Amino acid sequence: MASSLLHLTVVTAAQQPLPSADILTDRRAAISTLILLFWGYNQARHFHPNRPCRTGRDSKMIKYPEIDPVAISLGPVAIHWYGLMYLVGFVAAWLLLKYRARKPGSGWTAEELGDLVFYCAIGVIIGGRLGYLFFYNFDHFLSDPLSLLRIWEGGMSFHGGFLGVAAMIGLFAWKTDRTFFQVADVVAPVSAIGLGAGRIGNFINGELWGRTTDVPWGMVFPGGGPEPRHPSQLYQFLLEGVVLFLAVWFFSRKPRPAMAVSGLFLLVYGVGRFIVEFFRQPDSHLNFVAFEWMTRGQQLSIPMILIGAGMIWWAYRAAGKPVTAK
16 A cells, blocks of 8 residues: 555656646645545556457447556556546536635535545545445454455446535535535536546446446456456446436525425435336345345435435525425
8 A cells, every 4th residue: 555655646746737726736636636636546456457359259349448558658557547537627626616616605615625525535435435345345344344445456336426425515514514315416417527536436447337238339348258248337426426417406506495406415425326127237246135126236325316306395494495496
């Protein structure tokens, strides 16, 4: 781990300035950048470092692009696409938050947003790791509790990361004398950028591929056998990244009752994830967890859908407004 951290420090120092100089001058934002790059480096290193390219039996299918997981390599220093994708999501979310903070009456300062992004980055890493072990690999955790600390071995969960961010939002709200949803409704519209970028990182790494298929756009993934599979990472990028961002961002452009924006995020993400799980290959050690067709991802998404819909209903009911998006 020490060598990885050294590589990361050298890489960060050698990089060109980011689009906003404030990102590097803000202490917590800079630390968040280091955390995300370090985590992305170790996650990418865990997946297929030397990937063979398989041809498959159907010459008409789309060939999986041979993209080196390492974006930039300078001697012993390597910058992985996976880490860069999360950094892209981090920077884009930061810039969009600052854009909205500049509007009159936003109630936010750039310094507060830097602190908020730092809190969320910590929540993603800790919650994502805990969620993976508790939701997807609990038996392994019981037999080897110290695996929780070995993040360089790979293994992260969105649902765990979501809970981690929710916990950090609660802590941030308490420290800044805000309500939970005053903070959550600010974070929700920009969260989809990081989710979408992460799915592109999954695709480049050739991981989390879909089920076997005969559709014309099926691909043969390294480690996925000789049969074409759904590029489910791209489906998730579309639903969890593009669709989710557009829905929540434009919904939040006008003042909404507290909780409504966060509720929409939960609802749209849950529905999108539930749908895409029909095309994504279930985890091999779990397979289907209910009814011989339901995956763990779908199981965890059902509460998000129900809670999200309930939050929207309650938000407008408490505000005395009809449940419509104008």
